[in-house]
Amino acid sequence: MATEYGQGYGLGSGSGFPGHTGERHHRLPAGLRAPFEARSWREFGYVLVGLPVGILLFTYAVTMVSLGAGLLVTFLGVPVLAAALAGCRGFGAMERARARALLGLRVSEPEPLRLKKQGAMGWMGAVLKSGASWRSLLYAVLQFPWSVFSFVVAVNVWAFGWAMLTYPLWFWVFPMYAGQDGLQLYGDETHRVYLDNPFEIAVTALVGLLFTLATPWLVRALTTVDRVMVHGLLGPSRLATRVVELESDRGVVVDTAAADLRRIERDLHDGAQARLVNLAMDLGLAKEKLKEDPRAAAVMVGEAHGEVKTALQELRDLARGIHPAVLTDRGLDAALSSVASRCTVPVRVEVDLAERPASAIEGIAYFTVSELLQNVSKHARATSAAVEVWRVENRLMLQVVDNGVGGADASAGSGLAGLAERLDAVDGILVVDSPAGGPTRITAELPWRNEPLTG
Structure with missing residues (x-):
């Protein structure tokens, strides 16, 4: 519909996903409650799962494409390369489902394969010519280095923040059972520096709190890149979407033109055409009565003249409805x-x-x-x-x-x-x-x- 804008990302009321329009009132500001929100943990889970998924995708893509490219000197390279691209499309569907479940990102499926002929050869040709297949391969290659970076950053910042925030607790436990002097910052043969007094412990916990509060927003920024990659590489291309829109619009234009033609035909048949038929009949009767009863014939001609004016007005209205002068x-x-x-x-x-x-x-x-x-x-x-x-x-x-x-x-x-x-x-x-x-x-x-x- 022309009254709608953009593509929806929300999953409905109360989902907590981006795009959710329901209003909820919280006592704590967003910055303080973010570490405990389900959305933050889902996004962190997306980053954690992204590393093994990235390794799997990268290994599959590089191995299969390299094997297919190496076998292109024989006919075996074509089906292997087609199978590699088809597998990447399958992994793309899995990644769209993962983004929908953990990020609340709804991405439509890419354009389907256009089979010009049936059989294995037609399928391989459609896979190799499909832009969605190559975008899925590009996603498999790019997702791996990004997943490594986001995993390392997110896990280290998350672990560092919670470790420092909870340091007062395990500082109290470890000296009792392990004989530690505190958290060692530096040590060599002659010097050792520990965080072991109340002020240093409080400052450590405060720094940990700042890292803990900042971690969800950092993870959210990292997953923003994932959103862009999934939406841009695994969804339908702008060109394909535009083609579908134009095909739909062409159907609307054809239907509208057909409806307008039927309306014009109906208006002519029920309006001006019917009046002209009656006018011809009235003039025929007037012609017959012209010699026998000239006065009656004159009356009938006058009525016919009125019908002519009415018919002309209907034709003008119809012409105005087509395109007014x-x-x-x-x-x-x-x-x-x-x-x-x-x-x-x-x-x-x-x-x-x-x-x-x-x-x-x-x-x-x-x-x-x-x-x-x-x-x-x-x-x-x-x-x-x-x-x-x-x-x-x-x-x-x-x-x-x-x-x-x-x-x-x-x-x-x-x-x-x-x-x-x-x-x-x-x-x-x-x-x-x-x-x-x-x-x-x-x-x-x-x-x-x-x-x-x-x-």
Whole structure:
């Protein structure tokens, strides 16, 4: 839907994962409670598990790819290399599941293999040509050195912080049972330095507390890199995602065009065409009565003349619904003013455009405002409305506001949902703000696609 932004990462209410929108009130600030939160321990667990996983991925990737590359002089290298890439794709699925479970990171599966022909050869060709396969291999190679670095940093900082924080406790235990003088900082044949007095012990514990409080944030920063790697290398590519969006938008455009053609055909059949058929019949009867009863024939001709006017008005309305002449001749300002004059409530129109957008975008903007004002007339129970159109950089912005009862919802399968799909087909966005009780504010954003001002 065009009313939604970005990709969700949350797992739902109360999950504690990033992206969670539920509000909870804590007595302790985030910096003090972070070492004890489940999220911090999950992220630390992700770093711990990352090292053995990194070793496994790196060993598999390097071994299989090296073997496949070495066997490329024979035909055996191709299936081995394809198997290596397929295995990396499988490990990628495992890593997405691990990131989802421990980091709360939801990453969609990459684009599937496109088999041009069936059989083993078709499968190997699809694997070798897939960008997702090579990104999974790159992830397997890069994840190992990063997992070593993050494991060493996280474990050492974590152990160092907790060891120093709990030093007063084990300083009390060890001298009693092991005869130690304290924590030895330095020692040689002639000198030894211990932390063995109350002040030094307190300072050690304080430094340990600072490290302990900082460790969750350090681990979170380390896992941010993992998030970027998983999202960028193991998810769908931007190009593939864009292709899917364009295919979906093309389907919406085709369906919309077909629906418009059916509407035009229905309006012609039920409206102007039916009137013209009746008009032909009436004129035929008038022709027959012309000699016998000229007065009756004149009456029938007068009625036929009225039918002609009605049919012409319906044809004008139909033509206006396809593309109004005033929009082509005078632009959005005059066209929207004409639409506003037909609304059942007073409408204020403000168009602030120094030049005209592309004709296709101009037409979509016109029909968007027209449909929104029809909703105001039919459903809003408003006493006034306003239409504003302006430009922001390379985007055409339009907004329709009314003081009605509100409650409009684009996700409820209403006409707003269809309007949002039409805008989405041209990279547009529809934002609906309509609380119960009103007012309703609907904003549409369209690409500008420059066209010089004419006329």
